[in-house]
Amino acid sequence: MEEKGYLQNYEIYPQVTEEEKSYLYLYSLRKMAENNLESNRAFMTGLYNLRAFQYKAAEEMRENPELRFALIVMDIANFKSVNEFCGWAVGDELLKCVAEAFRELNGEHVVLSHFRADIFGMLTPFQKDSDLLEKIKQIKQRISEFKIPCKVLPSFGICVATDSQMPVSLMRDYATMAMKTIKGKFYADYAFFNEDMRQTMLLEKQIENDMVKALETGQFRLFIQPKVNMENGEIIGGEALVRWHHPVNGIIGPGQFIPVLEKNGFIINVDIHVWNEVFKFVGNRLKHGKKVVPISINISRLHVYDSSFKENLVRMKDEYQVPPKLVPLELTESGFLEAADIMYDNLRYLKTQGFTLSMDDFGTGYSTMTMLKNQPVDEIKIDKGFMDDIQNDKSRIVVKNTINMLKELDMDVIVEGVEDQEQQDFLIECGCKNAQGFYYYRPMPVEEFEELLDV
Numbered sequence: 001m002e003e004k005g006y007l008q009n010y011e012i013y014p015q016v017t018e019e020e021k022s023y024l025y026l027y028s029l030r031k032m033a034e035n036n037l038e039s040n041r042a043f044m045t046g047l048y049n050l051r052a053f054q055y056k057a058a059e060e061m062r063e064n065p066e067l068r069f070a071l072i073v074m075d076i077a078n079f080k081s082v083n084e085f086c087g088w089a090v091g092d093e094l095l096k097c098v099a100e101a102f103r104e105l106n107g108e109h110v111v112l113s114h115f116r117a118d119i120f121g122m123l124t125p126f127q128k129d130s131d132l133l134e135k136i137k138q139i140k141q142r143i144s145e146f147k148i149p150c151k152v153l154p155s156f157g158i159c160v161a162t163d164s165q166m167p168v169s170l171m172r173d174y175a176t177m178a179m180k181t182i183k184g185k186f187y188a189d190y191a192f193f194n195e196d197m198r199q200t201m202l203l204e205k206q207i208e209n210d211m212v213k214a215l216e217t218g219q220f221r222l223f224i225q226p227k228v229n230m231e232n233g234e235i236i237g238g239e240a241l242v243r244w245h246h247p248v249n250g251i252i253g254p255g256q257f258i259p260v261l262e263k264n265g266f267i268i269n270v271d272i273h274v275w276n277e278v279f280k281f282v283g284n285r286l287k288h289g290k291k292v293v294p295i296s297i298n299i300s301r302l303h304v305y306d307s308s309f310k311e312n313l314v315r316m317k318d319e320y321q322v323p324p325k326l327v328p329l330e331l332t333e334s335g336f337l338e339a340a341d342i343m344y345d346n347l348r349y350l351k352t353q354g355f356t357l358s359m360d361d362f363g364t365g366y367s368t369m370t371m372l373k374n375q376p377v378d379e380i381k382i383d384k385g386f387m388d389d390i391q392n393d394k395s396r397i398v399v400k401n402t403i404n405m406l407k408e409l410d411m412d413v414i415v416e417g418v419e420d421q422e423q424q425d426f427l428i429e430c431g432c433k434n435a436q437g438f439y440y441y442r443p444m445p446v447e448e449f450e451e452l453l454d455v
């Protein structure tokens with residue numbers, strides 16, 4: 001026998017009008033959903049799970065269009081450490097305490113949820129922002145009363161509904177995004193979603209949509225910023241820096257798209273493309289007997305997860321017949337530290353193949369001093385941050401002594417972000433010769449760089 005759908009059941013009541021039919025249909029769906037809601041509670045805390053929350057919250061908003069609603073998301077930034085240091089049982093107790101704190105704020109038109117793990121949510125009507133902040137304060141207060149050896153750091157993101165039709169899942173995405181901007185920062189514990197964040201999110205989505213085609217159609221272009229000898233102005237090398245020539249948005253800088261590509265892993269493909277362009281460029285010049293200088297390439301920390309990382313570099317040097325010393329590898333401190341054992345093996349191997357390693361953004365991380373002793377580094381690139389404050393006496397002492405120390409450790413030193421003569425003069429006084437910065441050259445298309453080398 002043919003299975004009967006919900007609508008078909010009503011066929012036995014021929015007197016039911018179309019309008020009533022659809023009402024009954026919605027009613028039965030609703031009943032079903034409500035029954036479901038009961039089985040859709042988070043196991044540990046008894047609050048609604050995500051699915052039930054979305055249903056209930058959307059209904060509250062729809063049925064009360066005269067009210068202003070906000071969705072608050074809460075995440076405990078250091079929940080993993082709580083579990084690790086205090087044990088899972090304490091972690092569970094903490095979650096129950098959070099659930100209790102949320103429950104105390106329950107009321108008319110309020111919907112509470114334990115989305116997953118240590119993430120909770122609340123849809124609540126409100127009049128003024130301060131009403132929402134008061135709720136957050138109460139939750140924090142309650143959590144701070146939970147006695148454990150480590151401090152618990154809850155972060156809150158808030159999205160205010162633009163109207164009663166705003167999709168709850170979108171509100172949750174927005175609130176989560178707001179929360180991520182402050183997660184783990186001890187000086188801020190809540191953030192409202194705002195227009196800037198929306199723009200960032202749209203851009204991220206656009207980058208993700210467009211990146212594959214962009215790579216296929218050559219929109220990622222090689223730029224090179226010259227490195228100079230400050231004493232005589234000679235170009236001693238260059239750094240490969242990628243630029244995205246987007247057909248609609250124009251040139252997009254790496255600061256905007258690289259973080260997104262690092263989140264989704266596509267940076268690996270883009271890097272390989274950039275490296276290939278660099279090897280091709282250097283190889284071609286060598287082949288034609290033209291002047292060459294080392295062009296360093298950036299290695300994202302994510303390459304440690306690419307099993308063909310080192311083979312790719314070795315293959316390129318062979319294919320384009322480029323001595324590896326002409327393509328130094330720049331890694332930031334976090335690059336050296338990501339899956340450190342594997343990365344260390346990779347780098348050791350690449351050194352045996354003749355590659356040299358440069359530690360990028362030196363001075364911005366925290367374990368730099370220990371790393372210097374342990375990593376196979378040939379060159380240090382002192383971060384621009386060191387230059388920013390050069391008028392300050394204490395900063396000068398730091399720069400001078402850092403350069404001395406690195407030289408004693410027998411490392412090559414180059415300073416990034418040199419922007420004026422005062423900085424240059426001071427660096428020369430400190431015994432540092434090499435620099436890269438806008439004072440000399442900005443990153444330029446590879447063709448322009450060629451012209452510079454050819455003069």
Ligand code: C2E
Pocket residue numbers: 225240241242253254255258267270271274298299300360361384416417418419436437438439443
């Ligand atoms: P980075 O590796 O530290 O590159 C140096 C950055 O400093 C470049 O920014 C350069 O334009 C900028 N810079 C150089 N001199 C000065 C100066 O005097 N003043 C100021 N204010 N800035 C200066 P850019 O090209 O925007 O690149 C930003 C970051 O994006 C790079 O920082 C690097 O981490 C990443 N990146 C760029 N291209 C690639 C790439 O092909 N692959 C990977 N994995 N990362 C890349």
Ligand code: CA
Pocket residue numbers: 239298330360
């Ligand atoms: Ca670099």
Ligand code: CA
Pocket residue numbers: 360361381383416
């Ligand atoms: Ca750098």
